[in-house]
Amino acid sequence: MKYQKRDYNAFYHRLIFVLLLLNLYYYGRLYFKTLALLYMSIKTPIFIDFEASSLDLVSSYPIEVGICLPNGQVMSWLIKPHVLWRDWSEKAARVHGISKEELQSDGMEVSLVAAELNKIVSGPIYCDAWAFDSFWSHRLFKASNTKPRYELDSITSILKPEEIDQWQDIRALVIDDLELVRHRAANDALILHETWKRLASQ
Numbered sequence: 001m002k003y004q005k006r007d008y009n010a011f012y013h014r015l016i017f018v019l020l021l022l023n024l025y026y027y028g029r030l031y032f033k034t035l036a037l038l039y040m041s042i043k044t045p046i047f048i049d050f051e052a053s054s055l056d057l058v059s060s061y062p063i064e065v066g067i068c069l070p071n072g073q074v075m076s077w078l079i080k081p082h083v084l085w086r087d088w089s090e091k092a093a094r095v096h097g098i099s100k101e102e103l104q105s106d107g108m109e110v111s112l113v114a115a116e117l118n119k120i121v122s123g124p125i126y127c128d129a130w131a132f133d134s135f136w137s138h139r140l141f142k143a144s145n146t147k148p149r150y151e152l153d154s155i156t157s158i159l160k161p162e163e164i165d166q167w168q169d170i171r172a173l174v175i176d177d178l179e180l181v182r183h184r185a186a187n188d189a190l191i192l193h194e195t196w197k198r199l200a201s202q
Contacts, residue, residue: 044070045158045196046125046150049188050136051096053081054089061085061143062136063103064096065113066185067121068193076186077116080107082143096183114144122149128192130154155192163199171195 051064066076080103088100108116127133134152141148156164174194180187 047192059087068189074186078107111144125150
């Protein structure tokens with residue numbers, strides 16, 4: 001009986017040990033998965049995209065701005081042209097699909113759009129066409145007589161060389177998978193976000 005009791009105790013202790021290991025494995029995976037998701041949400045950048053009246057870097061102006069937050073939430077605003085903004089390209093309009101009439105009827109005043117951006121975004125924010133996006137961002141805030149709370153930079157500034165090489169291919173896959181209409185600010189910002197996520201998860 002003593003041996004049977006000893007064997008039973010040994011089996012019981014081994015069972016408890018195995019159950020503890022299983023618990024550690026299961027909850028450990030959940031813990032590290034949660035940490036990974038938290039880390040991704042912290043390090044995932046905010047992305048911004050502008051649509052504009054044309055590609056003229058002297059007289060063009062922003063007509064729509066969209067942002068994508070780290071959690072994937074997108075926001076966009078149509079911008080009613082400032083009284084001094086006269087540029088317009090029909091060729092560009094055929095690309096983004098936004099008419100002057102739509103901007104006049106549905107667009108927000110530049111000061112309101114700038115205020116919304118400053119309310120939501122601060123610190124570093126990234127785009128994929130810095131020469132154009134920085135110009136249009138500058139025009140928006142200059143016309144609203146205020147300064148942005150964010151610092152706009154190119155996505156290439158936070159990519160590794162090998163990620164830069166892969167960017168266009170991954171972006172093309174994202175566009176195909178999401179089936180989004182391109183050249184609308186919110187959609188293009190979301191494409192940047194999803195491309196970044198896929199590269200970061202490799």
